[in-house]
């Protein structure tokens with residue numbers, strides 16, 4: 001009998017994942033037969049040229065879109081078999097998102113936005129959770145902004161609130177799309193440090209899409225996509241090694 005994803009130490013697993021948009025001559029194959037496992041406690045960077053399928057892969061693994069072929073497990077649950085409401089609950093409990101499209105709630109202040117995942121789950125943070133939330137607020141420099149609404153914040157501050165919200169419940173899996181894109185380099189480094197700490201200390205799996213070799217050098221593992229396929233899966237690497245591989249990929253394209 002096959003091992004379950006959790007027996008393999010995997011928080012999420014995709015097998016033979018494919019996504020085609022449209023039909024006939026105009027069809028676009030965004031993802032082509034991708035199989036990967038995201039491990040507990042591992043910080044993974046997903047890299048690749050524009051249009052290579054990075055966002056599609058994240059959306060399919062988070063159950064935000066349905067694959068044309070293949071299967072996705074979150075923990076031991078095959079999410080390709082779940083209905084919408086079960087999927088929504090699973091996503092809310094087990095996944096944190098730092099996506100541009102997952103905007104903050106404009107009518108809630110910073111504190112309300114950070115606590116929203118608890119609110120939606122109908123509970124209050126436990127003492128240990130509150131200590132972690134305080135640490136997130138301080139590390140992300142949001143303490144003086146807790147009573148402010150999103151429109152009173154800069155783009156980078158909004159991004160930091162989204163990061164605090166995604167990590168607050170310590171979900172098993174965090175998907176982050178260019179989480180340092182809007183940030184100055186010091187805050188960017190702190191955010192990467194937080195993501196790395198979330199994986200090493202709390203055993204969360206973090207998957208981050210980035211175009212930035214410096215950001216990717218903070219990850220334990222780097223996946224490179226090209227034309228909807230994984231072309232390289234490597235361990236921790238320096239920014240120089242990552243840049244040089246990106247240049248080779250561009251030259252081969």
Ligand SMILES: Nc1ncnc2c1ncn2[C@@H]1O[C@H](COP(=O)(O)OP(=O)(O)OP(=O)(O)O)[C@@H](O)[C@H]1O
Pocket residue numbers: 021022028029030048049050051052053054055056057
């Ligand atoms: N809704 C859609 N309808 C049609 N084609 C789509 C759709 N979404 C994505 N695609 C196509 O699928 C391919 C992969 O797109 P995807 O957004 O996953 O790439 P990406 O690697 O995240 O790119 P970027 O770095 O530019 O964000 C692209 O060719 C894109 O044009």
